[in-house]
Amino acid sequence: MIYFDNAATTKYKPEEVYKAFEYYVREVGVSPGRGSYQLGIEASRMLYKTRKKIANYFGMDNANVLFTKNSTEAINLFFEGYLKQNDHVIITCYEHNSVLRPLHKLHEEGRITYSVITREDLNLSPDEIVKKYAKGNTKLFCTTLASNLTGRIVYSKDLLKHMKDKGITTFVDSSQGAGKIKISITSDSIDYLSFTGHKDLMALPGVGGLCCKNKPDWKPLIQGGTGILGDSYINPDVFPEGYEAGTLNMPAIWSLNSAIGYCIDNFTVIQDKEHALMRYLLSELEKLSNVIIYDKNFERVSTVGINVAGVQSSEVVKVLDKNGVCSRGGIHCAILAHEALGTVETGVVRFSLNYLNSMEEIDTLINVLNDCR
Amino acid sequence: MHIVFYSTSDVFEAEEKIKEAGIECKIVPTPVTDKAYCGVCIQINEYDVTKVLNGMEFQIVD
Numbered sequence: 001m002i003y004f005d006n007a008a009t010t011k012y013k014p015e016e017v018y019k020a021f022e023y024y025v026r027e028v029g030v031s032p033g034r035g036s037y038q039l040g041i042e043a044s045r046m047l048y049k050t051r052k053k054i055a056n057y058f059g060m061d062n063a064n065v066l067f068t069k070n071s072t073e074a075i076n077l078f079f080e081g082y083l084k085q086n087d088h089v090i091i092t093c094y095e096h097n098s099v100l101r102p103l104h105k106l107h108e109e110g111r112i113t114y115s116v117i118t119r120e121d122l123n124l125s126p127d128e129i130v131k132k133y134a135k136g137n138t139k140l141f142c143t144t145l146a147s148n149l150t151g152r153i154v155y156s157k158d159l160l161k162h163m164k165d166k167g168i169t170t171f172v173d174s175s176q177g178a179g180k181i182k183i184s185i186t187s188d189s190i191d192y193l194s195f196t197g198h199k200d201l202m203a204l205p206g207v208g209g210l211c212c213k214n215k216p217d218w219k220p221l222i223q224g225g226t227g228i229l230g231d232s233y234i235n236p237d238v239f240p241e242g243y244e245a246g247t248l249n250m251p252a253i254w255s256l257n258s259a260i261g262y263c264i265d266n267f268t269v270i271q272d273k274e275h276a277l278m279r280y281l282l283s284e285l286e287k288l289s290n291v292i293i294y295d296k297n298f299e300r301v302s303t304v305g306i307n308v309a310g311v312q313s314s315e316v317v318k319v320l321d322k323n324g325v326c327s328r329g330g331i332h333c334a335i336l337a338h339e340a341l342g343t344v345e346t347g348v349v350r351f352s353l354n355y356l357n358s359m360e361e362i363d364t365l366i367n368v369l370n371d372c373r
Numbered sequence: 374m375h376i377v378f379y380s381t382s383d384v385f386e387a388e389e390k391i392k393e394a395g396i397e398c399k400i401v402p403t404p405v406t407d408k409a410y411c412g413v414c415i416q417i418n419e420y421d422v423t424k425v426l427n428g429m430e431f432q433i434v435d
Contacts, residue, residue: 033381036402036412044413045400048385063386228381228411238379241411 002325002361007148007176007303007332007352010202013259014266020258021204024251031247033227043250050257051240057260058174058193058211059184066243067253070208071175071196072098073221077243078171078192078210079103081218087139089114090168092122093340094147094154097333099173103142119340122154126162140169146177149337149348150295151278151303153181157188164189175199175208177301179263180271185213200301200354201263203256206249215239222246273355274302280359281351284366290373294341294348303352305341308372313347316372320349323368325361327351374417375434376426377403377410384413387426391415394425404434 003011024046030039032047051065068074079102083089089103093116106112115133124132141163145155155177160170171192174183179200185193193211197203220235224245229236236242263270278300285291285306294305308316313329320327330347331338338344351365378384384400391398396417403414410432 033411041400041413044381045385045388048382048389051382052386052389063382228379229409236379240382241380 002357002364004351004353004357004361004365005326005328006354007151007199007350008328009198009205010200010354012354012356013202013204013255014262016258016262017203017255021251021255024254028250028254032250033241034247046254046257047248047250050253053257053260054195054209055211057264058195059186059188060211060213061186064212064215064239066210066212066240067248068208068210068244069206069249070198071173071194072208074194074196074208074210075099075173076102077221078194079106080221081216082169082192083112083139085111086137087112088135088137089140089142090117090133090138090163091115091142091336092117092144092154093119093336094144094149094152094334095142095336096144096148096173096175097335098175099142099144100336116336126156126159129159130162130166134163134166134168138166138168140171142171142173144173144176145181145183146301146303147295147334147337148176148303149332149334149350150298150305150341151176151300151352152295152298153177153300155181155183160189164191176303179259180274180301182267185211197252197256197259201256201259202354203259204252207252207256216243220245270355274353277353277355277357277359277362278302278304281353281362281365284362285369288366288369291369294343302354303350305343305348305350307343307346307348308369311372313349316349316369319372320365320368323364325365325368327365374419375401375404376415376417376422377432377434378414379410379430381411381413383429383431384411384415387415387422387429387431390425390429391417391422394422396420396422396425 032043051063055063146153169191175196191213196208198205220243226241290309292307317329328350398417401416
């Protein structure tokens with residue numbers, strides 16, 4: 001089986017990640033912030049260590065990291081808490097539905113408005129983009145690190161800085177590319193950043209979170225047990241516990257601790273291998289006259305979106321699956337990007353690689369695509 | 374004496390800072406009935422940790 005769906009979930013994890021998960025469930029196995037016995041204390045210490053590691057990884061000078069079950073929940077937590085009546089939000093046309101849908105829901109409820117920077121306008125200078133899209137009531141600018149559809153790196157330090165200079169709060173969805181592109185919340189003008197463990201960071205599914213430059217003072221998304229101030233009828237106004245009601249997925253969190261360590265230690269090796277694989281894949285795809293490549297000439301992570309001329313993406317995926325290749329067709333929870341590319345009707349076939357893939361696997365893929373006529 | 378915090382996360386941040394300053398400490402159940410603080414705290418000998426924990430929110434309980 002050839003796995004080219006790493007943008008959805010990295011199927012194969014570093015051995016250290018499996019071992020960290022196993023260590024937690026076998027040797028610790030209790031929840032942090034609940035018991036004041038030694039094992040519970042150790043669980044809490046491991047939780048703090050992971051917060052710190054994530055904060056360091058994303059270039060924070062504090063440990064203001066909230067854990068959620070994934071990036072989607074972190075984004076919902078942020079939007080629901082941070083945005084107020086009549087706020088305006090700017091997003092890019094490459095945002096995942098995890099950004100679009102919560103914003104659109106707030107829009108439908110008459111609470112906010114939002115504008116989408118078009119694909120063409122992303123070619124404008126940061127100054128021109130700010131002038132064109134920012135309004136007097138613009139509160140927030142949201143950008144994905146990379147497109148989950150085409151792999152294009154959308155993240156722009158310059159644009160973030162221009163937004164900040166205009167007094168606009170900045171948010172980065174790092175779900176795609178967090179383990180592959182070095183970013184710094186402190187240096188890159190970022191106020192909030194969401195992450196998820198199971199994609200490029202290569203941890204187990206079930207953990208994500210929100211990094212906050214400053215401690216938030218808005219309402220939490222959910223109410224429930226926080227392990228502290230149990231006599232209060234609502235969540236305590238305490239960071240971070242007041243935002244993390246319910247039992248945290250500590251086995252996944254501890255696996256993320258290990259996974260980030262692996263990403264740091266092997267950053268260059270992973271990057272070099274993935275760049276080489278993508279160069280080879282793109283060069284081979286270009287040789288196929290029946291293949292359309294989207295966002296071909298942009299800096300990218302190890303993801304590419306294509307179509308085979310005259311064939312629905314779902315049909316291509318079906319043929320690939322019969323030949324043992326896992327890829328993804330359809331809309332990829334990125335309707336805005338499909339609208340921008342004009343691929344809503346056909347969908348797109350996405351191949352997302354990681355460093356564990358090989359040139360031989362790419363050869364197999366190319367041979368199958370060559371027969372898709 | 375005991376150093377108590379509202380946030381459990383702060384307890385471990387403080388532990389890290391105190392140990393980095395070369396001071397021995399231990400995490401123990403919070404020995405007070407005041408429900409304002411989280412369930413664990415730092416037990417420490419009579420050191421002035423005010424400078425070490427600068428910027429953090431905490432209380433000293435004898």
